[in-house]
Amino acid sequence: MPKSSAPTRLAVRKTYKLYIGGAFPRSESGRTYLVKGDNVALASRKDVRDAVSAARKAQAKWAGATAYNRGQILYRAAEMLEGRRKEFTALGVPAAEVEAATDRLVWYAGWSDKIAQVVGAANPVAGPFFNLSAPEPTGVVGVVAPASLLGLVSVIAPAIVTGNTVVVLAPGPQAAITLAEVLATSDLPGGVVNILTGHPAETAPWLASHDDVNALDLTGVDDAALATELERAAAGNLKRVLRPAEVAGDFTADPGLHPMTALLETKTVWHPKGF
Amino acid sequence: MSLFEYAPAPESRSIVDIAPSYGLFIDGEFAAAKNAFKTVNPATEEVLSEVAVADAEDVDRAVAAARRAFESWSALPGAERAKYLFRIARIIQERSRELAVLESLDNGKPIKESRDVDLPLVAAHFFYYAGWADKLSYAGYGTTPLGVAAQVIPWNFPLMMLAWKIAPALATGNTVVLKPAETTPLTALFFADICRQAELPPGVVNIITGAGETGRLLVEHPDVNKVAFTGSTEVGRQIAQSVAGTRKRLSLELGGKAANIVFDDAPIDQAVEGIVNGIFFNQGHVCCAGSRLLVQESISDSFVEALKRRMATLRVGDPLDKNTDIGAINSAAQLARISDLSEIGSAEGAERWSPPCDLPTSGYWFAPTIFTGVTQAHRIAREEIFGPVLSVLTFRTPAEAIEKANNTPYGLSAGIWSEKGSLILAVADKLRAGVIWANTFNKFDPTSPFGGYKESGYGREGGRHGLEAYLA
Numbered sequence: 001m002p003k004s005s006a007p008t009r010l011a012v013r014k015t016y017k018l019y020i021g022g023a024f025p026r027s028e029s030g031r032t033y034l035v036k037g038d039n040v041a042l043a044s045r046k047d048v049r050d051a052v053s054a055a056r057k058a059q060a061k062w063a064g065a066t067a068y069n070r071g072q073i074l075y076r077a078a079e080m081l082e083g084r085r086k087e088f089t090a091l092g093v094p095a096a097e098v099e100a101a102t103d104r105l106v107w108y109a110g111w112s113d114k115i116a117q118v119v120g121a122a123n124p125v126a127g128p129f130f131n132l133s134a135p136e137p138t139g140v141v142g143v144v145a146p147a148s149l150l151g152l153v154s155v156i157a158p159a160i161v162t163g164n165t166v167v168v169l170a171p172g173p174q175a176a177i178t179l180a181e182v183l184a185t186s187d188l189p190g191g192v193v194n195i196l197t198g199h200p201a202e203t204a205p206w207l208a209s210h211d212d213v214n215a216l217d218l219t220g221v222d223d224a225a226l227a228t229e230l231e232r233a234a235a236g237n238l239k240r241v242l243r244p245a246e247v248a249g250d251f252t253a254d255p256g257l258h259p260m261t262a263l264l265e266t267k268t269v270w271h272p273k274g275f
Numbered sequence: 276m277s278l279f280e281y282a283p284a285p286e287s288r289s290i291v292d293i294a295p296s297y298g299l300f301i302d303g304e305f306a307a308a309k310n311a312f313k314t315v316n317p318a319t320e321e322v323l324s325e326v327a328v329a330d331a332e333d334v335d336r337a338v339a340a341a342r343r344a345f346e347s348w349s350a351l352p353g354a355e356r357a358k359y360l361f362r363i364a365r366i367i368q369e370r371s372r373e374l375a376v377l378e379s380l381d382n383g384k385p386i387k388e389s390r391d392v393d394l395p396l397v398a399a400h401f402f403y404y405a406g407w408a409d410k411l412s413y414a415g416y417g418t419t420p421l422g423v424a425a426q427v428i429p430w431n432f433p434l435m436m437l438a439w440k441i442a443p444a445l446a447t448g449n450t451v452v453l454k455p456a457e458t459t460p461l462t463a464l465f466f467a468d469i470c471r472q473a474e475l476p477p478g479v480v481n482i483i484t485g486a487g488e489t490g491r492l493l494v495e496h497p498d499v500n501k502v503a504f505t506g507s508t509e510v511g512r513q514i515a516q517s518v519a520g521t522r523k524r525l526s527l528e529l530g531g532k533a534a535n536i537v538f539d540d541a542p543i544d545q546a547v548e549g550i551v552n553g554i555f556f557n558q559g560h561v562c563c564a565g566s567r568l569l570v571q572e573s574i575s576d577s578f579v580e581a582l583k584r585r586m587a588t589l590r591v592g593d594p595l596d597k598n599t600d601i602g603a604i605n606s607a608a609q610l611a612r613i614s615d616l617s618e619i620g621s622a623e624g625a626e627r628w629s630p631p632c633d634l635p636t637s638g639y640w641f642a643p644t645i646f647t648g649v650t651q652a653h654r655i656a657r658e659e660i661f662g663p664v665l666s667v668l669t670f671r672t673p674a675e676a677i678e679k680a681n682n683t684p685y686g687l688s689a690g691i692w693s694e695k696g697s698l699i700l701a702v703a704d705k706l707r708a709g710v711i712w713a714n715t716f717n718k719f720d721p722t723s724p725f726g727g728y729k730e731s732g733y734g735r736e737g738g739r740h741g742l743e744a745y746l747a
């Protein structure tokens with residue numbers, strides 16, 4: 001009698017694509033590259049431009065959402081990340097780092113409706129005017145992200161909690177795209193976060209010189225010559241630039257306000273008082 | 276013939292004693308330099324004085340002096356630094372008429388403005404930041420100064436821009452090398468004398484004069500920790516490129532093309548005054564000038580008529596005359612730029628109008644001018660003219676006004692004129708500009724942060740926010 005045994009079930013693999021405008025498209029270039037056995041989308045210049053246009057399209061509405069709403073969505077993202085921790089540990093992210101990334105999202109979620117109170121001001125001008133300074137998002141932020149999951153969350157969260165939208169060049173593709181799935185299931189409007197995988201050295205110059213990008217976060221750039229080149233390109237339309245840390249960043253430390261304030265403008269409005 | 280004839284009412288210039296030549300103020304002493312240039316009164320083209328050109332060696336010496344002074348200045352208790360700044364504020368108040376006359380002579384601005392706007396704000400700025408020096412730990416930006424600050428300022432508000440730069444830098448414990456603009460160096464050199472009168476330690480403030488090359492040498496000096504620049508967006512871009520790859524901190528206050536939006540329910544007379552002040556204050560040499568009037572279509576004809584009536588009463592002439600509203604254009608080069616862009620405005624099809632006015636025969640002058648029938652494609656609606664030239668555009672809905680107002684790479688300031696509070700607040704929320712005036716314009720105060728969005732630069736000057744640019 002022939003031995004009958006149930007065939008072992010073949011696993012369903014994930015295709016790692018880009019995250020642009022809330023969708024998961026392949027690179028328009030059709031290119032992929034091999035990372036730890038997966039064919040991952042290799043983003044091109046055109047993908048950068050598509051992502052910037054998705055980020056621009058989403059920006060006004062996201063900035064106009066209530067701070068309460070933005071905080072709720074970031075907290076929801078923390079819930080989703082907590083729920084998918086096994087996916088990240090399976091990718092080799094240490095459990096402690098997934099937890100720290102989750103906690104970082106919770107920390108930033110709470111900032112949404114507090115940052116204006118901390119960095120705004122009522123200015124006692126010498127005249128009959130009501131004068132108020134309040135922070136506003138810079139707009140579209142280009143991010144060259146660090147490789148770690150905690151680093152990635154630590155650059156995305158401060159940008160979006162303050163009402164910016166981001167185009168992120170992520171060097172650790174599987175974890176980054178898995179994080180995109182977390183965000184896509186957190187009621188985060190499409191286009192607020194866009195993630196491109198591939199080689200930042202190839203795509204970052206296009207992001208740095210793009211005239212519809214308002215700020216550039218170079219936290220993940222560890223090549224000093226590349227950082228200089230990108231900062232110089234960013235001067236074309238006077239982007240706000242966050243330089244890489246002098247000593248490689250310890251993302252477990254208290255981030256402070258700077259990652260948020262660097263991506264905020266201060267608007268001061270004068271109203272006359274009188275009968 | 277204007278509506279009223281006024282007898283001349285000149286302010287006496289005898290209050291100012293201008294030396295025939297000035298050296299560089301380095302390490303508490305005036306030092307001679309190899310080369311010099313002349314600074315002229317733009318209202319008469321009369322040479323006022325000869326001023327030194329700082330070369331690479333001079334810049335080195337100035338930065339070295341500031342570096343030496345930094346150690347003790349930054350170590351001084353904040354309360355002591357404060358007292359130096361209070362002293363400076365007081366001396367400025369005491370010498371304010373002298374400085375106002377000097378500013379009008381070198382810059383061409385009406386004495387009414389230098390006396391009643393510039394100088395009071397200069398003194399107030401030092402007074403305000405003096406008080407911060409021993410309270411930095413409450414401000415939220417730390418208490419660590421950056422080091423040597425290289426500061427380059429423009430010619431439109433020479434002493435006020437100096438105050439905006441030097442007061443916060445010193446309060447936070449930095450030392451300074453400042454370069455005033457080529458065409459308006461004199462009040463900065465008088466300020467050097469005020470530093471000596473205040474017995475400010477040598478090297479804490481160094482003033483070097485020269486043109487663009489001196490400025491470039493200063494901001495690119497490797498021993499500078501901080502660069503602060505106010506001026507054109509073009510030069511701002513070059514500076515941003517030059518500091519790339521260094522650890523220098525940078526703040527930039529650059530150009531603007533502000534929209535002044537008049538809704539149909541605006542208080543018309545008040546709005547006309549505000550529009551006139553917005554564009555003709557300081558001959559329009561104001562980065563936050565309201566150079567684009569956006570007026571709601573339903574009232575645009577009558578509003579423009581009222582504006583023209585008001586413009587016809589503006590008095591253009593001798594900056595030292597107390598009745599003068601509009602003084603001289605600061606330089607021949609600036610006059611050429613204003614004239615060129617105005618010619619282009621006509622050539623592109625906009626309708627040009629100026630009130631009849633007699634301009635002096637010597638010096639640099641430009642009559643107050645408005646263009647109607649301007650579209651967003653016209654260069655006079657897109658480029659900063661930096662002169663007394665207003666472009667008038669119309670809109671129908673608030674959404675259209677907002678879109679047109681924001682349709683510029685700049686984002687420094689904007690104005691809103693309406694009697695409806697909720698409309699003002701909603702529109703102010705949507706304008707992408709760092710300073711917004713509602714039913715007023717061109718108001719400044721040391722407590723009020725000033726600075727732009729987008730290509731108008733980054734960083735804020737004034738207020739608690741102004742400390743951030745000088746603390747690590």
